Amino acid sequence: MSDVQEAPAVMTRKIPAPAVTIESKPFWDAAAEGRFLIKRCNGCKQAHWYPRAICPFCFSEDTVWEESPGEGVIYTYSVMHRSPTGPYAIGYVTLNEGPAVMTNFVDVTPDGLSIGQKVKVRFQETEGGPPVPVFAPV
Amino acid sequence: MSIRGKAYIMGAYEHPLRDAPDKSTPQLHAECAKGALADAGLTKDDIDGYFCAGDAPGFGAMSMIDYMGLRNVRHMDSTETGGSSYLLHVGHAAQAIAEGKCKVALITLAGRPRQNKGGWGGGGAKPGQLSDGPPEAGYESIYGGSTHNTYGMCAMRHMHEYGTTSEQLAWIKVAASHHAQWNEHAFLKDVVTVEQVVNSRMISDPLHLLDCCVVTDGGGALIVVAPEIAKSLNRPKVKIMGAGESPKGPMGGRDLDLTHSGAVWSGPIAFGEAGVTPADIKYASIYDSFTITVLMQLEDLGFCKKGEGGKFVSDGNLISGVGKLPFNTDGGGLCNNHPTNRGGITKVIEAVRQLRGEAHPKVQVPNCDIALAHGTGGSLGVRHGAATLIMEREA
Numbered sequence: 001m002s003d004v005q006e007a008p009a010v011m012t013r014k015i016p017a018p019a020v021t022i023e024s025k026p027f028w029d030a031a032a033e034g035r036f037l038i039k040r041c042n043g044c045k046q047a048h049w050y051p052r053a054i055c056p057f058c059f060s061e062d063t064v065w066e067e068s069p070g071e072g073v074i075y076t077y078s079v080m081h082r083s084p085t086g087p088y089a090i091g092y093v094t095l096n097e098g099p100a101v102m103t104n105f106v107d108v109t110p111d112g113l114s115i116g117q118k119v120k121v122r123f124q125e126t127e128g129g130p131p132v133p134v135f136a137p138v
Numbered sequence: 139m140s141i142r143g144k145a146y147i148m149g150a151y152e153h154p155l156r157d158a159p160d161k162s163t164p165q166l167h168a169e170c171a172k173g174a175l176a177d178a179g180l181t182k183d184d185i186d187g188y189f190c191a192g193d194a195p196g197f198g199a200m201s202m203i204d205y206m207g208l209r210n211v212r213h214m215d216s217t218e219t220g221g222s223s224y225l226l227h228v229g230h231a232a233q234a235i236a237e238g239k240c241k242v243a244l245i246t247l248a249g250r251p252r253q254n255k256g257g258w259g260g261g262g263a264k265p266g267q268l269s270d271g272p273p274e275a276g277y278e279s280i281y282g283g284s285t286h287n288t289y290g291m292c293a294m295r296h297m298h299e300y301g302t303t304s305e306q307l308a309w310i311k312v313a314a315s316h317h318a319q320w321n322e323h324a325f326l327k328d329v330v331t332v333e334q335v336v337n338s339r340m341i342s343d344p345l346h347l348l349d350c351c352v353v354t355d356g357g358g359a360l361i362v363v364a365p366e367i368a369k370s371l372n373r374p375k376v377k378i379m380g381a382g383e384s385p386k387g388p389m390g391g392r393d394l395d396l397t398h399s400g401a402v403w404s405g406p407i408a409f410g411e412a413g414v415t416p417a418d419i420k421y422a423s424i425y426d427s428f429t430i431t432v433l434m435q436l437e438d439l440g441f442c443k444k445g446e447g448g449k450f451v452s453d454g455n456l457i458s459g460v461g462k463l464p465f466n467t468d469g470g471g472l473c474n475n476h477p478t479n480r481g482g483i484t485k486v487i488e489a490v491r492q493l494r495g496e497a498h499p500k501v502q503v504p505n506c507d508i509a510l511a512h513g514t515g516g517s518l519g520v521r522h523g524a525a526t527l528i529m530e531r532e533a
Contacts, residue, residue, distance in 0.1 A: 018276040019269035023162035048390035050277035053161070054168040056207030056390035059182045076396055078290030080282065080342045090287045092394060099391030104281045115298045132280055
């Protein structure tokens with residue numbers, strides 16, 4: 001028995017391969033190259049998430065892929081403790097471009113997160129699929 | 139009473155493609171919607187009713203409403219009868235319009251069986267194969283979202299914006315447990331304290347074990363009848379006074395607000411139809427998948443101001459015979475029952491007991507003449523369907 005407490009480990013989570021559709025394929029092809037894409041509408045100029053072929057704001061079919069630095073702030077989060085592989089954090093990031101993105105927060109301890117905290121995207125490998133975007137504190 | 143002459147088909151569109159390798163199924167639904175709207179001379183924001191069947195990927199009508207960004211939908215129907223669904227939908231849309239539940243109903247059908255050589259459906263692609271499933275799946279389901287942590291996200295944001303505390307949320311469980319002690323069938327019958335709730339194991343921040351509903355088997359059923367049948371039956375009459383419904387989802391992710399639910403739309407519709415206000419409600423069945431679910435819905439239904447739910451539920455205000463708004467007197471989903479993880483029907487059943495005067499004597503609300511039942515299905519933290527029902531006892 002040691003009376004020295006171990007520092008809490010940073011959270012990691014094994015992520016399954018995402019379902020890729022014909023509509024989302026360009027996103028995942030870019031992810032494989034480490035590029036984070038969002039969609040913007042040429043009709044109303046708004047960026048949206050998750051990416052769609054038709055703008056969810058103005059219904060224009062003129063939506064285009066745009067590379068994003070993947071920077072933003074934590075809108076909210078929750079650390080899931082009921083997990084056989086250790087705690088993990090799910091949450092939403094409000095991107096600097098506007099839309100909110102669901103994600104996991106990684107490379108941070110369970111008590112190291114706060115609403116409003118600055119985070120940036122990175123990609124995590126999956127089994128048998130493209131890497132997926134996750135976010136870590138800057 | 140009839141739908142005859144009460145509704146018109148003013149837009150129609152048939153997709154020109156017969157082989158669509160380059161478009162997703164949701165995309166085809168949206169293109170059909172766009173075509174029919176253009177034919178009618180209407181826009182997306184005119185749509186307040188949406189109908190789809192099993193070909194629409196995802197969660198009932200919710201995934202396609204969210205994909206298309208149908209922000210004004212207040213009536214939805216995903217009745218599935220195979221290829222005849224869309225004919226039924228026209229009939230159902232006419233009924234809804236005749237009743238004033240919506241004015242512009244959209245019905246869509248689309249799919250790509252030529253791209254799914256593996257057979258029916260197409261959501262479950264093998265690694266390396268393209269899926270044709272729900273449009274949000276690839277972007278969301280990979281992150282380990284469950285009800286616990288997506289409702290946890292709502293509670294976390296509510297605490298951040300309004301200063302709501304774990305102790306305040308705990309009062310909701312405490313009230314439910316006070317009611318459950320009198321229910322011989324309740325899954326959890328022990329009265330708990332605020333301290334016990336906040337000291338129970340953390341499940342997903344900030345929700346503890348005792349902030350969560352029970353998992354149970356079981357079920358329920360209801361019979362809704364015409365007035366002349368009601369008169370002929372030897373049971374107390376529970377009259378339906380108003381109903382409202384609404385979807386809510388991120389709809390493109392702009393101005394995400396997880397501190398409110400679809401009850402902000404379904405509630406006023408139901409109250410308006412019933413001609414009553416929250417002050418008239420003697421008993422409320424409020425969906426209680428988690429304590430935060432109750433708190434947000436009470437605010438959204440207008441029982442208190444937004445952000446003041448924590449104060450409202452404290453000090454036993456939801457306990458029958460103690461507080462101002464007796465809720466879930468069967469013990470609710472938090473203590474009694476949450477059959478197959480769907481608590482909507484038990485909410486109506488306990489409201490019926492209260493209006494009939496057949497609740498347990500220890501929790502029966504005196505002179506219970508008007509009751510409300512409200513439910514949230516799906517996740518408050520992602521996309522959900524809200525439904526509000528107002529009922530009155532008829533002598």
